[in-house]
Amino acid sequence: MAQILGIISKITGSRILVKIGDVTEMNSVRMNSFLLRYVSVGSLIGTKLVDGRTLVLSVEEILDSDQGIIVTTSISGIYDDALRKFTFGTNTYPLINEKVFALDTSLLKSIFSVKDQGRSTIGTYAYDPNVQVGYNPNILFGKHLGVFGNTGSGKTCTVVSIIQQYIRNNPNKDIKYIILDVNGEYQSAFETDECEYIAFSDLRFHHTILDIPEYGKLFRASEGIQYPALRECIRNLIENSFFSTNDEMWDLTRLPNEIDNWIQNHAYSKNKNSNDKDQFSINQISGYLRSMQLRIDGILNDEELLKVINSTDSEGTLERIKKSNKKVFVLNMQVSSDSLDIVLYLLFKSIYQAKEHRDKKHRSHLSLILEEAHRYLNPDVKDTKLGNYYIDKLAREGRKFGIGLIISSQVPSMLSYDVVSQCNSVIMHKITNKRDMEFLRNVLRISSESMYQQMSALEKQYALVCGEAFPSDALVKINNASPLPDSNDPEIGDIQPIADGM
Ligand SMILES: Nc1ncnc2c1ncn2[C@@H]1O[C@H](COP(=O)(O)OP(=O)(O)OP(=O)(O)O)[C@@H](O)[C@H]1O
Ligand SMILES: [Mg+2]
Structure with missing residues (x-):
């Protein structure tokens, strides 16, 4: 009774x-x-x-x-x-x-409990530890999931624990997880037979996936003279490389030379008498193209980045992931925000294209984990942020192609409203910032006011789960992650006594 x-x-x-x-x-x-x-x-x-x-x-x-x-x-x-x-x-x-x-x-x-959906639980109901809280993986990984919370509240461990549980309990499911690891935390979180770790220098996302307007964005070419010059130079390089090697993967390091040639060809020359020739001197044209050339030089001088976007020495990272029989791929993304932005642009576009053209019968599912998403999905810095464009597309259309996003952030209010509002399911750890709380309240459907109030008082590893993937909104103690990611709260070390004579 x-x-x-x-x-x-x-x-x-x-x-x-x-x-x-x-x-x-x-x-x-x-x-x-x-x-x-x-x-x-x-x-x-x-x-x-x-x-x-x-x-x-x-x-x-x-x-x-x-x-x-x-x-x-x-x-x-x-x-x-x-x-x-x-x-x-x-x-x-x-x-x-x-x-x-x-x-x-x-x-x-x-x-x-969620019936008929394989074994997938996120944790235990906070008010009765005998009760497991299930989720529907087709929605959790098939659509988009937001994981939000203050620093140290448990977001990384939550993502790890969900993936660990799912791949271990459902080894036959055809799903791959790509984790963008911007803090170097995930490598320790999976067994070697589960996960492939790809160092930044081993990533391969060739720049030739871009179309010409996208090169314009990459090199921040302005409309007047810079973009038309860039367009002509790139067309030449593509043509020449195709005729000489039958390969469209033209070499980015040839671009500065091509631009110099273009300047020579378009500048006013004292030796030529044609009145139709452009009236600008080499110095003038060079001046107009200067900012774009500096940007190109900046990218070409970054050897680490150049290796990722310009090498043809090994297969593309997506191909490598496709062929591998591992389930989890940790991509090390601990690089400057500019390099991160460029590589993410290429990565998101490659995923978008690959999935758009995919074989309809091939049912494999891709879950893309965007850790610390506010660092690169911030719509307020539009000029420099390339990554936003394809991620918006993936958020809006990815579900149709079998791509789900897991977006984790400690400052959800810095993320694009469009991206967060596409999250059908949400895991909310402790959030104390009023702006973030209001933002989430406005974007998401949180069924009860008390849940909203509770957000600011949650313990580590506890979270409110709500949305389509969960049978009911609930306060949950998330399953333990094992092994743990390398994300322990830092401890201040003892001050070493200064040695004599130093
Ligand atoms: N599910 C869990 N299993 C085991 N330990 C956990 C779990 N959730 C949280 N913890 C503990 O809390 C600590 C902080 O968690 P975590 O690093 O996931 O927080 P975070 O929200 O990702 O922080 P940050 O925003 O700084 O990245 C972990 O080091 C771990 O000790
Ligand atoms: Mg974290």
């Missing part, structure tokens, strides 16, 4: 007030070996509807009033005991004075 807590005393729209009969019932902490269960803000309780189904209520507020203890709840959804199925929301209300009861473990298990 369910533990009766009290009766319904008031019903207003989506709010239902419960008068608690005996407070010891609500606070009676039931011992289950060492595990405790109790009713608190955020936990779920239930009442019967006239048709026999259970109306599930989420506790928002508990207060001691003149009439005794009053619990304010919001309607979470309906659990159909016969079908063993939970659905959000209700059109039916309970009767006044109807009994309200604690939900027992078996009912909670039914609410939070």
Whole structure:
């Protein structure tokens, strides 16, 4: 028999007030070996509807009033005991004075389990550790997931734990995870047979995937003279390289020379008498092209970057990932923000193109993990940010091609609204910044106000999960990650005594 807590005393729209009969019932902490269960803000309780189904209520507020203890709840959804199925929301209300009861473990298990979707759980329900909270992997990885929270709240461990659990419990599923590791944390988080680690210098995303307007963006060519000059030079290089080697992978280091030739050919020459010739001197044209040339030189002088975007010495990284039988690919992206931006632009475009042209029968799924996404998906710095363009496209259209994004950030308000609003599911760790909280509240569907309030007070490894992939919004203790990513909270070392004579 369910533990009766009290009766319904008031019903207003989506709010239902419960008068608690005996407070010891609500606070009676039931011992289950060492595990405790109790009713608190955020936990779920239930009442019967006239048709026999259970109306599930989420506790928002508990207060001691003149009439005794009053619990304010919001309607979470309906659990159909016969079908063993939970659905959000209700059109039916309970009767006044109807009994309200604690939900027992078996009912909670039914609410939070996801049937027929392989073995995929994210953690345990915070108010009952016997209850596993499941998710639908087709939605969690097939659409987009946001993982947000303050620094140290557990985002990286959450991403790692979800991937570890899924690949270990579902070894036959055809899914690959590409992790953009901007802090060098992920290499230690997977066993060697699960994961391939690719150092930055081993990445290969050839620049020739770009079209000419995209070269214009890359080299920040202005409209007037820079872009037309660049366009002509690149066309020449493509043509020449194709005729000489039958290869369209032209060498980027030949671009400055080609530009110099272009300047010579277009400058006014004292030796030529043609009036039709351009009226500008070499110095003038060089001056107009200067800023673009500096940008090109900057890229060509960065040997590390050049190796990634201009080498043809080994196969492209996506090809390598496609051929590998590993499930997880950690791409080391610990480089300057400019290099990161350029490589991400090429990476996102390659993924977009590869998937757009993919064989329809080939069902393999790709999950792209964008760690610390605010660093490169920040729409406020449009001029320098190349990465945004294709990621917006991937966020909007990727799902159709079997690409899901996992976007992790400690400052969600710095991300593009369009990208965050495409997240069908969200895992929210502790967030204290008011701007981020408001941003998330506006973009996402968070079912209850209490959940929103709880966001600022969550412990490490605890998170609110909500959205399409989860059977119900819930406060969850995320499964342990094992092995852990290399993301331990830093400890300040002891100060070493200064040696004599130093
Ligand atoms: N699921 C988990 N399993 C095991 N340990 C965890 C888990 N979640 C959090 N922790 C602990 O919390 C610490 C911080 O977590 P994590 O590095 O994931 O935070 P973060 O939100 O990614 O921080 P940052 O924004 O600084 O990258 C970890 O080093 C680990 O000790
Ligand atoms: Mg992290």
